[in-house]
Amino acid sequence: MRETTLCFPMREGRDGETEVLLIEKRRGLGEGWYNGPGGKLEAGETPRECAVRETHEEVGLEVEPSALEKAGELTFLLDGEGHTFCHVYRTRSVAGEPTASEEAYPEWVAIDEVPYEQMWDDDHLWLPGVLEGETVVGKFRFEGGQPLDEAEFVGHDLEWGVSFAADRK
Numbered sequence: 105m106r107e108t109t110l111c112f113p114m115r116e117g118r119d120g121e122t123e124v125l126l127i128e129k130r131r132g133l134g135e136g137w138y139n140g141p142g143g144k145l146e147a148g149e150t151p152r153e154c155a156v157r158e159t160h161e162e163v164g165l166e167v168e169p170s171a172l173e174k175a176g177e178l179t180f181l182l183d184g185e186g187h188t189f190c191h192v193y194r195t196r197s198v199a200g201e202p203t204a205s206e207e208a209y210p211e212w213v214a215i216d217e218v219p220y221e222q223m224w225d226d227d228h229l230w231l232p233g234v235l236e237g238e239t240v241v242g243k244f245r246f247e248g249g250q251p252l253d254e255a256e257f258v259g260h261d262l263e264w265g266v267s268f269a270a271d272r273k
């Protein structure tokens with residue numbers, strides 16, 4: 105099963121609303137949909153290091169590793185087999201201006217205007233809670249063969265309020 109990360113940088117917008125930095129993904133899995141910056145762990149890398157690197161590579165933002173708050177662990181199953189294990193982080197410690205890359209167009213979005221209809225089908229089930237400061241472990245079942253983003257989302261289990269306090273990696 106591949107191991108990946110997602111990072112959701114957050115800030116206070118001009119009118120005091122909370123905003124999240126999303127990317128419109130320009131290639132690869134989930135192309136054309138919104139997501140957080142993120143991707144696959146490289147050899148020897150911790151999930152936290154991966155989230156920092158991917159956020160920098162995809163949108164040019166510097167995030168402080170120790171200020172990444174672990175918010176979730178998501179398992180995506182395809183036809184009954186583990187396909188992706190994803191560590192989810194959020195952070196308010198963000199420096200720099202987001203810039204587009206070959207992989208992603210970045211956009212600050214108010215958290216009550218997140219375009220769930222242009223995201224993976226499961227995201228509306230867990231991302232609102234994550235953006236409100238909750239923690240979650242989720243399992244999401246897809247069916248219909250590769251690639252994952254063309255398979256059908258058929259079921260899920262969620263557990264909220266999980267502690268990741270011991271997880272500093």
Ligand SMILES: Nc1nc2c([nH]c(=O)n2[C@H]2C[C@H](O)[C@@H](COP(=O)(O)OP(=O)(O)OP(=O)(O)O)O2)c(=O)[nH]1
Pocket residue numbers: 108109110131132133134139140142143144180188190224225226227252
């Ligand atoms: N929000 C969300 N993200 C998902 C879902 N399923 C899923 O694999 N992801 C995540 C896992 C990864 O962190 C992220 C993007 O995957 P990726 O960057 O490895 O894919 P890619 O094919 O573009 O990889 P690469 O070749 O560019 O390295 O998508 C989902 O249902 N919702």
